[in-house]
Amino acid sequence: MAAFQPHMGVDYATMRNEVRGPGRHDAVSRLSPYLRRRLVTEPEVIGAAIAAHGAEPSAKFIQEVLWRGYFKGWLERRPQVWTAYATGLKADLAALSDDPNLTARLAAAETGETGLACFDAWAQELTCTGYLHNHARMWFASIWIFTLGLPWRLGADFFYRHLLDGDPASNTCSWRWVAGLHTRGKPYEARAWNIAQFTGGRFAPLEEDLAQDITGLMDEEPEGLPEVQPLRPVTAPKTGVPTAVLLTEEDCSVGPADLAALDIRVAARLRSSALRSPRPVSAAISAFEEGALADTAMRAAIDTEKRDAGSPEALADWVHAAGASQIALPYVTVGPLADWTAQARPALEARGITVAEWQRDWDALVWPYATAGFFKVKKRLPDILHAAGLT
Numbered sequence: 001m002a003a004f005q006p007h008m009g010v011d012y013a014t015m016r017n018e019v020r021g022p023g024r025h026d027a028v029s030r031l032s033p034y035l036r037r038r039l040v041t042e043p044e045v046i047g048a049a050i051a052a053h054g055a056e057p058s059a060k061f062i063q064e065v066l067w068r069g070y071f072k073g074w075l076e077r078r079p080q081v082w083t084a085y086a087t088g089l090k091a092d093l094a095a096l097s098d099d100p101n102l103t104a105r106l107a108a109a110e111t112g113e114t115g116l117a118c119f120d121a122w123a124q125e126l127t128c129t130g131y132l133h134n135h136a137r138m139w140f141a142s143i144w145i146f147t148l149g150l151p152w153r154l155g156a157d158f159f160y161r162h163l164l165d166g167d168p169a170s171n172t173c174s175w176r177w178v179a180g181l182h183t184r185g186k187p188y189e190a191r192a193w194n195i196a197q198f199t200g201g202r203f204a205p206l207e208e209d210l211a212q213d214i215t216g217l218m219d220e221e222p223e224g225l226p227e228v229q230p231l232r233p234v235t236a237p238k239t240g241v242p243t244a245v246l247l248t249e250e251d252c253s254v255g256p257a258d259l260a261a262l263d264i265r266v267a268a269r270l271r272s273s274a275l276r277s278p279r280p281v282s283a284a285i286s287a288f289e290e291g292a293l294a295d296t297a298m299r300a301a302i303d304t305e306k307r308d309a310g311s312p313e314a315l316a317d318w319v320h321a322a323g324a325s326q327i328a329l330p331y332v333t334v335g336p337l338a339d340w341t342a343q344a345r346p347a348l349e350a351r352g353i354t355v356a357e358w359q360r361d362w363d364a365l366v367w368p369y370a371t372a373g374f375f376k377v378k379k380r381l382p383d384i385l386h387a388a389g390l391t
């Protein structure tokens with residue numbers, strides 16, 4: 001963050017769309033794997049931008065950071081969209097066994113052997129480095145869906161299994177946005193001139209290599225978007241109750257302040273990245289998660305053991321065996337870990353164990369506005385920044 005701080009103002013506003021290639025993405029922050037896990041938080045990076053440049057000159061950077069909170073809040077308000085993705089993905093994967101042609105085309109796309117040079121390079125960059133520039137993600141997803149005609153959920157799953165910053169909200173909503181499902185009827189069209197311009201001519205596909213006159217995938221969801229749900233209530237951890245603490249990669253900003261008043265009987269670092277997909281998740285993601293959790297435990301200054309998010313029922317046995325009647329963890333947003341903890345709840349409740357969560361102020365400030373398009377949240381940005389003490 002400190003290294004990128006001088007570039008959060010006018011440099012970012014003017015150059016952020018340039019895709020300079022692996023190892024050269026210095027027009028953007030590459031903070032996403034850390035922001036996604038809250039090893040660094042949104043208020044911290046926004047505060048750094050304002051301190052170095054002022055709010056107005058760093059407006060573009062601040063707005064991009066706000067997109068993360070917007071997508072998080074949007075999926076919290078429409079959890080059915082995640083459930084439909086997870087169910088649909090299983091069906092897409094099952095359908096592969098009856099379709100050798102689709103299986104072969106999918107394999108070619110994932111290994112970067114389609115013959116379309118830009119797309120193949122990005123597939124390989126993703127699997128080798130765990131990162132892709134935002135503009136490349138947009139082009140890649142558009143080509144996957146509209147030029148190669150591959151199912152969008154398989155593309156989202158490919159990203160989620162390889163992106164170090166893989167996030168159920170940003171990833172699912174962004175793929176839906178490219179497909180024309182998020183901003184309905186407005187799919188993102190990858191254009192040859194745009195690729196050539198913003199890759200500095202490293203790639204120069206022909207217009208006819210790419211799908212022309214695309215329409216979105218609205219037929220997949222003829223009924224439109226589901227109703228907005230109320231945000232789910234949050235129970236804060238209680239003091240004076242024997243407690244088990246669970247650290248997860250959802251939020252590594254847990255610190256001594258969260259833990260000070262609790263009667264901690266046992267604590268664990270929960271390894272959950274394998275839950276991202278029914279298919280294998282990259283080893284780099286698991287290694288990053290392990291490092292993030294170890295760092296969190298060190299900063300929180302508590303003894304922790306390692307646990308895998310295996311059988312959800314075993315969680316209740318672990319808490320009970322430690323003599324705890326409350327489990328405290330940072331708020332788990334909609335996604336695979338929330339599905340897993342939901343499965344664990346009946347066994348926890350049967351043993352009289354309550355689940356308590358820390359919710360971050362930033363989320364409580366942003367999510368209430370994340371009910372429709374990004375503009376609605378962006379309009380409230382001055383109030384959000386003020387309420388967060390950043391202006």
Ligand SMILES: Cc1cc2nc3c(=O)[nH]c(=O)nc-3n(C[C@H](O)[C@H](O)[C@H](O)COP(=O)(O)OP(=O)(O)OC[C@H]3O[C@@H](n4cnc5c(N)ncnc54)[C@H](O)[C@@H]3O)c2cc1C
Binds near residue numbers: 030032132
């Ligand atoms: C198809 C597709 C899939 C994506 N999947 C993910 C994902 O799984 N996880 C993820 O964090 N981002 C995802 N993004 C959003 C965006 O591409 C990345 O956040 C960004 O490229 C990360 O690089 P950076 O840290 O250098 O970004 P910077 O440009 O330096 O931005 C700073 C931070 O702002 C946030 N941010 C920036 N742009 C966006 C955006 N469009 N949406 C949400 N947050 C944003 C990120 O936290 C990022 O680290 C996806 C975008 C697309 C088009």
